[in-house]
Amino acid sequence: MIRLVTVKFRDAGRQYDFNAQNYRFGRGDKIIVETDRGRALATVVVPPREIADEEAPENLKAVLRPATADDLTMASGNTAREEEAQRYTHKRIQERSLNMKLVRAEYLFDGSKIIFYFTADGRIDFRELVKDLAHHFHTRIEMRQIGVRDEAKMIGGLGVCGRELCCCSFLTEFTPVSVKMAKEQGLALNPGKISGQCGRLLCCLSYEYETYCDLKKGLPKSGRKLVWDGQDAIVCDTHILQRTITLLLADGTRTEVSAEQFSAGNAPPCAGKHRSGKESGHTCSRHQKHTESPAGTTPLPPSAESNQTLEGDKHRPQQDPLDGDTDGDKPQRRNRSRNRRSRRSSSAEGGTKEQETKRQQPPPNNSPPAEKAGEPLKGQTDGKKRIRRRGRRRGRSDKPDSGDK
Numbered sequence: 001m002i003r004l005v006t007v008k009f010r011d012a013g014r015q016y017d018f019n020a021q022n023y024r025f026g027r028g029d030k031i032i033v034e035t036d037r038g039r040a041l042a043t044v045v046v047p048p049r050e051i052a053d054e055e056a057p058e059n060l061k062a063v064l065r066p067a068t069a070d071d072l073t074m075a076s077g078n079t080a081r082e083e084e085a086q087r088y089t090h091k092r093i094q095e096r097s098l099n100m101k102l103v104r105a106e107y108l109f110d111g112s113k114i115i116f117y118f119t120a121d122g123r124i125d126f127r128e129l130v131k132d133l134a135h136h137f138h139t140r141i142e143m144r145q146i147g148v149r150d151e152a153k154m155i156g157g158l159g160v161c162g163r164e165l166c167c168c169s170f171l172t173e174f175t176p177v178s179v180k181m182a183k184e185q186g187l188a189l190n191p192g193k194i195s196g197q198c199g200r201l202l203c204c205l206s207y208e209y210e211t212y213c214d215l216k217k218g219l220p221k222s223g224r225k226l227v228w229d230g231q232d233a234i235v236c237d238t239h240i241l242q243r244t245i246t247l248l249l250a251d252g253t254r255t256e257v258s259a260e261q262f263s264a265g266n267a268p269p270c271a272g273k274h275r276s277g278k279e280s281g282h283t284c285s286r287h288q289k290h291t292e293s294p295a296g297t298t299p300l301p302p303s304a305e306s307n308q309t310l311e312g313d314k315h316r317p318q319q320d321p322l323d324g325d326t327d328g329d330k331p332q333r334r335n336r337s338r339n340r341r342s343r344r345s346s347s348a349e350g351g352t353k354e355q356e357t358k359r360q361q362p363p364p365n366n367s368p369p370a371e372k373a374g375e376p377l378k379g380q381t382d383g384k385k386r387i388r389r390r391g392r393r394r395g396r397s398d399k400p401d402s403g404d405k
Contacts, residue, residue, distance in 0.1 A: 002056045006046035019062040020048035030067035040109050078107040100124050113140040152198040177201040181209045
C-alpha cells in the first residue's frame with residue numbers, strides 16, 4: 001500500500017500526487033516536495049490516502065518534510081525579489097526594443113533559478129537579454145513563452161459577471177470552447193459579450209452546455225411546419241429551460257404548449273390529400289372540402305369514389321395552376337400520358353404495316369441488260385491476255401528473244 005497526498009503550487013494551479021510516506025498532513029498544510037526543477041513549497045489539497053501499489057502513478061516523487069517557519073520566511077522573501085526582478089527585466093526589454101510582453105517572474109524555492117513568463121506573437125531572439133539578466137542576478141535564467149489564457153490566469157481580474165475570473169479562482173485546467181456552445185444556449189453571437197479578458201471565448205460557456213443539450217431533446221426547431229388542433233401551425237420559439245413551445249396558428253393566434261403536450265398531440269405537416277387527417281386524427285383546413293360531403297348525400301365507399309373520379313376525368317374542366325388545390329392537375333396529366341401512349345402505339349403500328357408492304361413487293365430489277373450471244377461480258381478477257389498483263393506489270397514480255405530466230 002502507498003499513501004498518496006495531492007498538492008498544488010499556486011492558487012487555481014494544477015494538482016499533483018506525491019508519496020506522503022509516513023507523514024500526516026491536513027488540508028491547507030504547507031510541505032516541501034521534490035520536483036524535476038528542484039525543491040518547491042506546496043499546499044496540501046487532499047489529505048493522504050492509501051491505494052494499491054498497482055494503482056500508483058509512474059515516477060512518483062516523495063514528500064521531503066513539512067514546511068517550517070524558516071521555509072515560509074524564505075518563500076515570502078522570494079516574492080519580494082520576484083517583483084524587483086520583473087521591474088528590472090521590463091526595463092531591459094524596453095531598452096532592447098523587443099516585441100514581447102513580460103507577465104511574471106518566479107523564483108524557485110532555493111533561489112537557484114528565475115523563470116520569466118512572457119507572451120509574444122512569434123519567436124523572439126532574447127539571447128542578449130538573457131546575458132544581461134544572468135550578469136545582473138548571478139543565477140540561472142529561463143525564458144518561457146505562454147498563451148493569452150495562461151496570462152489571464154497569472155494576472156487575474158474580474159469577469160463580465162462581476163466575479164473573479166474562473167481560471168484564477170478554481171479552474172485547474174482549460175477545456176476547449178466553441179461557438180456551437182453559445183448557439184445551443186441561445187446567446188447572442190456578439191464577440192464583446194461572449195469573450196473573456198484574454199480575448200478568447202468564455203470558459204463558462206462549457207458549464208451548462210451538456211444540460212442544454214439534454215433539455216433540448218424532443219423539442220422542435222424554430223420554423224417547423226406542423227398541424228396542431230386541426231390547424232396548420234409554425235413553431236415560433238422554443239424555451240429550453242421551461243420546455244415550452246410557442247406555435248403560430250393559421251388564424252394568426254399564438255399558443256404556448258408544454259413539451260409533454262406537444263409530444264402527445266403533435267401531427268406531421270400537411271403533405272398530400274388527407275394524409276395528415278388520416279395519420280393524426282386531425283383534418284387540415286385546406287383539405288377539409290374533400291372530406292365533407294354535401295347535405296342530404298351519403299359518402300361513397302373508397303372504391304366507388306375512385307371509379308367515379310376516373311370516369312369524370314375526361315370532362316373535368318381545367319383549373320388555374322395558381323389555385324391552392326393542385327389536385328385538378330392530376331387528371332390532365334393522366335390524359336396527356338394516355339395521348340402520348342396512343343400516339344406511340346399508332347406510330348408503331350404504321351411502321352409495322354409499311355415494313356410488311358415492303359416485304360411483299362418484289363425487289364427492283366437493277367441487273368444490267370443481257371449481252372449478245374458470243375460476246376464476252378464487260379471485264380471478261382482471255383486467259384492469255386491476263387497472263388500478258390500480269391507479265392507486263394512484273395517487267396516481263398512474251399515476245400521471243402532475238403537469239404531464237
